[in-house]
Amino acid sequence: MPYLRKVKIKNNEYYYLFHTTRDGDKFRKYSKYLGKDKPERERLQIMKDEFLNEIKTKKPEDIKPNVVEALQKIQSENGFLPKEELIRISHELDIPGTDIYGVATFYGQFKLAERGKYIVSVCTGTACHVKGSNNLLDFLEKYLKIKAGETTADRKITLEAVNCIGACARAPAIMINDNVYGELDEEKVKKIIAGLK
Amino acid sequence: MRNLLKEAEKELNGDIITVGLATCGMSAGGLPVYEKLEKAGILPVEKVGCIGMCYAEPIVTVIKNRKKSIYGGINENNVNDLIECIKEDKVMKKNFLCNDISELEFYKKQKRLVMRNSGEINPLKLGHYLYQGGLEGLKKALAMEPAKVVEAIKKSGLRGRGGAGFPTGMKWEFIAKRTGKKYLICNGDEGDPGAFMNRTVMESDPFALIEGMVIAAHATGCDEGIIYTRAEYPLAIKTLEHAIKTCYENNILGEKILGSGLKFDLAIKKGAGAFVCGEETALISSIEGKRGMPRPRPPYPAESGLYERPTNVNNVGTFANVATIMRIGVEEYTKIGTEKTKGTMILCLVGKIKRSGVVEVPMGMKLSEIILDIGGGPPAGKLKAVLSGGPAGGCIPKEHLDIKLDYETLASIGAIMGSGGMVVINDESSMVEVARYFMRFTQEESCGKCTPCREGTKRLLEMLVNVSRGVGKEEDLDKIEALSKFIQENSLCGLGQNAPNPVLSTLKFFRNEYIMHLQGKNPGKTYNDMKQFIITQKCVGCGNCERNCPVKAISGELKKKFKINQDICIKCGKCYDVCAFKAIERK
Numbered sequence: 001m002p003y004l005r006k007v008k009i010k011n012n013e014y015y016y017l018f019h020t021t022r023d024g025d026k027f028r029k030y031s032k033y034l035g036k037d038k039p040e041r042e043r044l045q046i047m048k049d050e051f052l053n054e055i056k057t058k059k060p061e062d063i064k065p066n067v068v069e070a071l072q073k074i075q076s077e078n079g080f081l082p083k084e085e086l087i088r089i090s091h092e093l094d095i096p097g098t099d100i101y102g103v104a105t106f107y108g109q110f111k112l113a114e115r116g117k118y119i120v121s122v123c124t125g126t127a128c129h130v131k132g133s134n135n136l137l138d139f140l141e142k143y144l145k146i147k148a149g150e151t152t153a154d155r156k157i158t159l160e161a162v163n164c165i166g167a168c169a170r171a172p173a174i175m176i177n178d179n180v181y182g183e184l185d186e187e188k189v190k191k192i193i194a195g196l197k
Numbered sequence: 198m199r200n201l202l203k204e205a206e207k208e209l210n211g212d213i214i215t216v217g218l219a220t221c222g223m224s225a226g227g228l229p230v231y232e233k234l235e236k237a238g239i240l241p242v243e244k245v246g247c248i249g250m251c252y253a254e255p256i257v258t259v260i261k262n263r264k265k266s267i268y269g270g271i272n273e274n275n276v277n278d279l280i281e282c283i284k285e286d287k288v289m290k291k292n293f294l295c296n297d298i299s300e301l302e303f304y305k306k307q308k309r310l311v312m313r314n315s316g317e318i319n320p321l322k323l324g325h326y327l328y329q330g331g332l333e334g335l336k337k338a339l340a341m342e343p344a345k346v347v348e349a350i351k352k353s354g355l356r357g358r359g360g361a362g363f364p365t366g367m368k369w370e371f372i373a374k375r376t377g378k379k380y381l382i383c384n385g386d387e388g389d390p391g392a393f394m395n396r397t398v399m400e401s402d403p404f405a406l407i408e409g410m411v412i413a414a415h416a417t418g419c420d421e422g423i424i425y426t427r428a429e430y431p432l433a434i435k436t437l438e439h440a441i442k443t444c445y446e447n448n449i450l451g452e453k454i455l456g457s458g459l460k461f462d463l464a465i466k467k468g469a470g471a472f473v474c475g476e477e478t479a480l481i482s483s484i485e486g487k488r489g490m491p492r493p494r495p496p497y498p499a500e501s502g503l504y505e506r507p508t509n510v511n512n513v514g515t516f517a518n519v520a521t522i523m524r525i526g527v528e529e530y531t532k533i534g535t536e537k538t539k540g541t542m543i544l545c546l547v548g549k550i551k552r553s554g555v556v557e558v559p560m561g562m563k564l565s566e567i568i569l570d571i572g573g574g575p576p577a578g579k580l581k582a583v584l585s586g587g588p589a590g591g592c593i594p595k596e597h598l599d600i601k602l603d604y605e606t607l608a609s610i611g612a613i614m615g616s617g618g619m620v621v622i623n624d625e626s627s628m629v630e631v632a633r634y635f636m637r638f639t640q641e642e643s644c645g646k647c648t649p650c651r652e653g654t655k656r657l658l659e660m661l662v663n664v665s666r667g668v669g670k671e672e673d674l675d676k677i678e679a680l681s682k683f684i685q686e687n688s689l690c691g692l693g694q695n696a697p698n699p700v701l702s703t704l705k706f707f708r709n710e711y712i713m714h715l716q717g718k719n720p721g722k723t724y725n726d727m728k729q730f731i732i733t734q735k736c737v738g739c740g741n742c743e744r745n746c747p748v749k750a751i752s753g754e755l756k757k758k759f760k761i762n763q764d765i766c767i768k769c770g771k772c773y774d775v776c777a778f779k780a781i782e783r784k
């Protein structure tokens with residue numbers, strides 16, 4: 001039987017529906033965020049029915065919110081993960097902010113700081129390393145006057161060192177946004193970077 | 198589907214130009230070549246996948262009047278010459294490679310079974326796949342009872358291509374016994390630096406992967422599948438998405454597949470960039486949207502995996518092999534390979550090697566044949582060692598290169614098969630530095646769940662950094678060895694258990710190089726961490742470096758030039774970082 005509960009977060013009140021099911025010896029707790037205002041009685045009954053229906057018809061993966069997917073969506077829209085967005089999905093998915101932060105910092109793909117228009121990823125995989133990708137990275141750091149992980153002041157280029165982009169046979173390689181450039185040296189990199197608008 | 202096949206027959210039988218446009222072809226500038234060839238309009242132009250000769254990219258194949266000629270290194274500048282040559286029916290000698298790939302040294306010893314379509318067909322067209330005999334395996338499998346298919350895979354002796362080499366048939370048997378909702382996962386999270394064979398299969402022959410997965414679904418009774426792949430492979434994702442859509446349109450996925458009662462849905466999940474997610478339990482929690490951390494086994498995924506349901510996880514290479522086995526038959530397949538390890542292995546030859554690329558060789562081939570005959574050895578300098586299996590693998594010195602390629606033999610000398618990346622190292626690199634490089638990698642990628650891996654790799658890296666800088670004594674090498682063994686024995690998952698492999702195997706075979714480092718000599722040529730830190734005339738005597746030096750190696754008076762005592766200095770670089778006047782140099 002679903003029940004309504006008030007949850008207090010930082011002096012703000014939020015209303016949730018909760019429901020628990022038993023499958024053999026396993027318990028599963030479901031919840032649904034309703035909003036900041038308490039729903040009216042009749043409306044509440046409809047919401048409860050809808051909630052029960054959702055649990056019955058949906059697959060387990062639909063009910064458990066997928067944090068990685070939510071973060072990937074935010075990242076593709078903004079280019080990075082703004083703090084406000086993280087707090088928003090924390091409320092929306094009913095997952096503590098610390099857990100969301102934990103997932104966001106676990107994966108290399110997620111960035112918490114704003115990035116440039118062009119993401120220059122220097123591959124530091126084994127094959128590239130053997131062929132001198134560290135010299136290439138040093139050169140780019142000097143040339144762009146930023147360190148790996150930083151963005152130029154005009155927000156144009158972000159320099160990153162990444163683990164293997166899979167272009168090992170054409171090492172040393174860099175990836176600029178989704179395009180891969182291989183068999184590079186300082187002169188070639190200079191040309192490519194100068195070609196970015 | 199018949200129409201698609203007819204179309205493909207027309208396209209592939211007639212005069213045609215194909216351009217290899219997988220990631221390596223693209224990175225070499227294949228796209229402008231393709232565009233120019235298409236604009237010229239002399240012959241129909243087709244985009245194909247990667248043929249494996251990454252060293253000669255971009256590769257253009259011209260078939261005119263039933264005569265085939267393959268050209269390498271065609272770029273924007275010389276594509277016009279090629280167009281002229283095709284018009285005049287001449288051969289462009291400068292870039293001509295061969296008439297057929299079997300003529301090349303690179304292909305003579307290869308056995309292209311799983312990769313037979315790569316670089317031959319357009320990966321976006323189902324018709325091309327059908328023309329090459331695609332879906333035959335699936336049709337055969339659908340005519341068999343599921344249990345018979347499992348039996349066939351068991352008989353074929355196929356072992357997981359992800360690295361550990363667990364028999365696939367047995368894995369399927371476990372999951373087939375389970376009832377209720379089951380998941381089938383394809384592990385395409387190829388995080389090993391130096392390995393890209395999964396990417397090649399996904400980009401060049403996506404239908405083979407899907408076919409293998411549908412066969413597995415039929416055999417194991419899973420009705421939902423997920424391909425988990427890296428977000429760093431944008432082209433592979435695009436190709437797979439297109440292939441899945443085409444399969445749904447042609448009744449290869451969805452309900453009542455090819456007129457049988459089989460139902461199977463397939464979707465792609467993009468990873469978010471964590472090496473440890475290649476481990477199956479970590480991969481599962483990553484799909485669920487949590488931190489991708491491994492958990493202790495048992496329970497194995499076959500009992501409780503994705504969403505606590507029975508789950509079967511196989512590598513991309515394994516599924517591609519399944520399609521091949523069903524197509525050519527178990528008997529034919531078991532003829533290839535050694536007694537314990539059947540079939541072929543796809544390897545990536547990279548590093549200091551003349552002909553780098555993706556190769557497919559029968560199991561049991563000697564490593565020297567692969568490196569020297571197929572790959573052509575290093576372009577300069579002397580061959581020193583081969584690293585097999587990425588950061589979890591070990592190094593094989595050139596003296597041991599006559600061993601055979603199979604799971605047991607490689608494990609016996611401290612290396613592993615891994616996913617199949619072979620990085621060739623010549624005498625320009627120092628092995629200590631190679632070990633340090635891998636340790637840095639695993640230390641960064643350690644998920645932090647278990648202490649031996651989290652803390653152990655960190656301390657191991659510190660010790661290696663010291664040795665590589667020439668600081669420390671010979672006893673430290675014993676400490677490194679002891680800690681390595683401790684990490685191996687006590688870590689939770691494969692990442693930690695295999696993390697010290699590169700250190701242990703380099704210590705075993707190249708202990709002299711470690712000692713050279715300790716004596717302040719450089720065994721390689723490219724390495725520069727042996728350099729000393731020196732304070733130059735720019736020093737204004739602020740004393741900032743002195744305050745920050747952790748070992749008090751810097752001394753001097755304020756407002757005068759400071760000095761570094763090289764005997765005490767541990768070359769940590771702290772002074773170099775804090776100096777506001779750029780007065781400290783590495784020489």
